[in-house]
Amino acid sequence: MKIGRISLTALVVWLAALAAAVYTSNAQDASMDRMRVVSAARTLMPRPIGLKADPAPAETYRRIANDLTATNPKVDFLATPTGLIVRASDAGEYVAWMLAVTTAIAQASQYRWSIKELCAGTQCPSAPLSADLVAHQIQTEIK
C-alpha cells in the first residue's frame, strides 16, 4: 500500500517535470525568436544623419556676376571669395535691383541663399540698394 502511494507520487512528480520541460522548451524557443527579432531591429536601425552647410565655391559667385553683369547694366555685381554683392547706386533702380537679386539666386538654386547684409534706403552706407548674399550647399553626414 505504502509502496503504491510512493510510486503514485513519483509518477505525479515525473509528469509535472515533463510538463514543465515541454513548457520551458516552448517558452525558450519563443524567447530566442524575440531576441533574434530585437537583434535584427538593432542592426537595421538607421544611422543618424546630420545636415551641414558647406559654403559655395568662389567660382559660383564669379560665374553669376559675369553672367548677370551683361544683362543688368544698371546694377553692379561684385563677386567676393565668400559671397556676392548686388548693388545699385541709383535708388530709382529699385525694381531692376530686386529683379537682379532674385535672378542671381535663381542662377544657382541648388544652393541655399541667405542674406549676410542687405540695405535699402537713402541712408545706407555703401549704396542706396545693396545686398550681400551668401550661398551654402546643404550636405548630409552620418553622425
Added chain:
Amino acid sequence: MSGLAFAVFAAFNLSQIVARDNRAAQDTAEITNASRGYERELRTELGHVAGQPALAVIGRLYSLSRIVPETGGALSEFRAEGDTVKWTAEVPDWVSNEQIDSYGPDIQRTRLPTTQKLRLTAVEKIQ
C-alpha cells in the same frame, strides 16, 4: 527525487527565459525611443534648411514697399542681417492703428509733429 530535481531545473530555466524576455522588451523600447528621437531631430533640422532665406527677406521688402504707399506713406529704410529685418517707414498721422498693424507685428510709432507724420519702426525675424 530525480523528478523533483528536474522540475527545479525547469523552473530555473523558466526564470532565465523571463529575464531574457524582459531584456528584449527593454531593448525594443530603447530602439523605438532612439528611432523616434532621431526622426524628430531630422525633421527639425530639415525645417531649418528648407527654403531660401534670402528670398524670404526680399519678399518682405517687396511686400512692405507695396503696402506702405497704399496709405500715402513711404518705406524709408530696410536693413537685414541674416534673418533679422529692421525697417523704418513714414506714414501720414491720420493712418489708423488697424492699418499700421496690418504692416506687421510690434511696430513702434513716433509722432513727427512738424510734418504731421508718423514714423514707424519694427524689427522682425523672417522665418
